[in-house]
Amino acid sequence: MNQTPWERIVTTTAPVTEPVSLNRVKRSLGLDNVRDFDGTLSELILSAAGAVSSDLGRALTTTTYTLYLDRWPGRIIQLPYPPLIAVDSIKYWGDTTETLDTFSSSSYTVATNGEPGLIALNEDATWPSLMDRGVNPIEIQYQAGYGADQDDVPATIQAAVTMTAAMWFEQPLPVITGTIATELPLSVSRLIDSERFVRY
Numbered sequence: 416m417n418q419t420p421w422e423r424i425v426t427t428t429a430p431v432t433e434p435v436s437l438n439r440v441k442r443s444l445g446l447d448n449v450r451d452f453d454g455t456l457s458e459l460i461l462s463a464a465g466a467v468s469s470d471l472g473r474a475l476t477t478t479t480y481t482l483y484l485d486r487w488p489g490r491i492i493q494l495p496y497p498p499l500i501a502v503d504s505i506k507y508w509g510d511t512t513e514t515l516d517t518f519s520s521s522s523y524t525v526a527t528n529g530e531p532g533l534i535a536l537n538e539d540a541t542w543p544s545l546m547d548r549g550v551n552p553i554e555i556q557y558q559a560g561y562g563a564d565q566d567d568v569p570a571t572i573q574a575a576v577t578m579t580a581a582m583w584f585e586q587p588l589p590v591i592t593g594t595i596a597t598e599l600p601l602s603v604s605r606l607i608d609s610e611r612f613v614r615y
Contacts, residue, residue: 418614419493420484427556428479433464434568435576443581456584463579467572472612473497474560475568475576484553487542492534492555497612499532500558501525508552510544515554518543530612532559575606 440456441447468475474496482494494502502525505518522540526533534555536542545552561567582603 417489417491419482419488419491421482421493421495423483423551424495425481425483426478427481430464430474430476430478430560432476432563432565433460433576434467434475434565435460435464435573435580436565439573440577440580440584443577444584452584456580459580459583460576463576463583467576467579467607468496470607471572471610472614473572473610475572476565477558477560477563479503479556479558482555482557483551484555485550486545487553490536493614494532494534494555494557494559496559497530497532498559498561499525499527500560500562501527502534503556503558504554505534506554506556507543508546508548510546513546516543531614532557569610571606572610575603575610578603578606 437453437457437460438447440460441449441453444456446452446456464475472495474480477500478496480494480496484492502520505520505523506515507518508514509516522537524535524537526535561569561572565573
C-alpha cells in the first residue's frame, strides 16, 4: 500500500466540545467553588487539548478535516488523525468538466475499523481523470475523533488533557503546540505514549 501524502490538511470544523470539562480541571486544582479563573482555565483546556491531540496524532472529540491531494495515491487513501468516523465527500477538479465535481460514494468503501481510516476504491471502479490545475485538485472532507461527547474520549487521554491544563495553570510556561512532552510530568508522558498513533 502506497502511503498517502498528509502534508496539506486543514481543520474545516473545529470540535464543538473539548475532551474534558471546566469543572473537572477546577476539581483537580481544588478550585471547585472559585470562578475567578474560569476564563483562563477554559483557554488552557483548549490549548491542552490541541497539544495532546497534536502529540498523539489523533483527533479527540469530533472534528471535520479536509485533506488536499495533488494526485490519486493508489486504490487506497489513508486518512490522518484517527479514529475515522465518516467520509463526507471526495471532490475533484475533473479533466473533462473543469469544475469541482463530487466522486460517487457508491464507487468506494470506507473502513473505520482500523488505524488509520481508509478509503478503498471499489474493484469495478476507477479514479476520475484530474484537471491539470497545479495543486490541490482533490479535496477529501471527513470526520474524525472518538465522538461528540466528552465521555467518548478514552479516560487516559482525558486525564492527560486535565493534567496538562492544570500544570500550565500552576506553572505558567511558554506553550508550543505539539511539543509538550518535555514540559509534562512523567505520568502524563506515559499516558500519551500508551495512546499515541504511529504510522507504519
